[in-house]
Amino acid sequence: MSNILEDTQFIMKKYKIRANKSLGQNFLINQNVVDKIVESSNISKEDLVIEIGPGLGTLTKELLEKAGKVICIELDKKMVKILLDRFSLYDNFEIIHEDVLKVRLNKIIKEEKEKNGFKIAKIVANLPYYITTPIIMKLLEDRLDLESITVMVQKEVADRLIAIPGEKETGAITYSVYYYATSEGILEVPNDSFIPEPEVNSKVIKLTIRKEPPVEVKSRGVMFKIIKSAFMQRRKTLLNALTNTKVFMSKEEGLSILKDLNLDENVRAENLSLDDFAEITNKILVDEEKKDV
Ligand code: SAM
Numbered sequence: 599m600s601n602i603l604e605d606t607q608f609i610m611k612k613y614k615i616r617a618n619k620s621l622g623q624n625f626l627i628n629q630n631v632v633d634k635i636v637e638s639s640n641i642s643k644e645d646l647v648i649e650i651g652p653g654l655g656t657l658t659k660e661l662l663e664k665a666g667k668v669i670c671i672e673l674d675k676k677m678v679k680i681l682l683d684r685f686s687l688y689d690n691f692e693i694i695h696e697d698v699l700k701v702r703l704n705k706i707i708k709e710e711k712e713k714n715g716f717k718i719a720k721i722v723a724n725l726p727y728y729i730t731t732p733i734i735m736k737l738l739e740d741r742l743d744l745e746s747i748t749v750m751v752q753k754e755v756a757d758r759l760i761a762i763p764g765e766k767e768t769g770a771i772t773y774s775v776y777y778y779a780t781s782e783g784i785l786e787v788p789n790d791s792f793i794p795e796p797e798v799n800s801k802v803i804k805l806t807i808r809k810e811p812p813v814e815v816k817s818r819g820v821m822f823k824i825i826k827s828a829f830m831q832r833r834k835t836l837l838n839a840l841t842n843t844k845v846f847m848s849k850e851e852g853l854s855i856l857k858d859l860n861l862d863e864n865v866r867a868e869n870l871s872l873d874d875f876a877e878i879t880n881k882i883l884v885d886e887e888k889k890d891v
Pocket of ligand 1: 621622623624625626650651652653654655656657671672673674677696697698699723724725726727729
C-alpha cells in the first residue's frame with residue numbers, strides 16, 4: 599500500500615506545487631481520515647459522487663474505486679492538470695474546471711440520473727474553508743436531488759451546522775441545515791492530518807437530506823428571513839430583535855404573537871426551536887392575510 603504522505607510530497611515536488619492559502623488548500627495526509635470519510639459516505643458502484651475541491655486527488659483516488667462515477671469540481675488550474683494526469687485512464691472520472699458556486703449542479707445530477715441511470719447522488723469533500731457556508735447553503739437551498747453530503751469543515755463551523763436548533767452553539771444556519779437534513783458528526787481531525795497544517799481544527803460531518811421537511815410552514819422564504827433577522831441581533835431578546843428589524847410591526851404585536859405561542863417575552867433567538875419559528879411565521883402571515891381582507 600502506498601504511503602499517503604510520501605505520495606503527496608512526491609506529487610507536490612513533481613508539479614512544483616505550493617499550497618495556495620487563498621484557495622483554502624490544505625491537503626489530507628492522514629489515511630485513517632480518508633478511510634473514514636469514504637466509509638461514512640457509504641458509497642457503492644450505483645452511486646454518482648460529486649467531489650468539491652479534489653486538490654491533488656487523495657480522496658478522489660479512493661472514491662474512484664468505490665463509486666460508479668466521480669465528478670470533480672476544482673477551481674485551481676494546476677490541480678486540474680494533476681488530476682487529469684493521474685486519473686484520465688479511469689472511465690468513471692470526470693473533472694469540471696470551475697468555481698463550485700457557479701456550477702449548475704442540479705443540471706449535472708439530473709443528466710447523470712437520466713442518461714447514465716444513477717439512482718443516488720452524493721457529495722463528498724474536504725471543503726475549502728473560506729467558502730464553507732456559501733457552499734453548504736448552495737447545496738441545501740438549490741434542493742439538489744442528493745442523498746447525502748459528507749464533508750470536512752472547520753470544527754467550529756461543523757458544530758454550528760449540526761447543532762440541534764434551540765440548544766447550544768446555534769446560529770441562523772443551524773436552522774437551515776436542520777430544515778433540509780438530518781446531521782451527524784463523524785470525526786474530529788487533528789491539524790497534523792494536513793499539509794500545510796490549517797490554523798483551525800477540523801471535523802467531518804454527514805448531512806442526510808430529508809425526504810420531507812420537519813415543520814409545516816406557509817412560506818419557507820419568509821421563515822428564513824425571520825430567522826436571519828432574529829440572529830442578526832442575537833444578544834437582544836427576540837421581541838426587540840424582531841421589532842427593530844420590522845418583522846413585528848410594533849412591540850405590542852410582537853408581545854401578542856409571543857403570548858399566543860406560549861413564548862416568554864424575554865426569550866432569545868437561540869432558545870427557539872424550528873417549530874417555534876415556523877409558528878411565528880405562520881401567525882404573521884395569517885394576521886397579514888386577515889388585514890388584507
Ligand atoms: N481534496 C483535497 C484533499 O483533501 O487533500 C484538497 C482539499 S483543500 C481543503 C480544498 C480544495 O478546494 C483545493 O484543491 C482548492 O483548490 C479547491 N477550491 C477552492 N476554492 C474552490 C472553488 N470555489 N470551487 C472549487 N474548488 C475550489
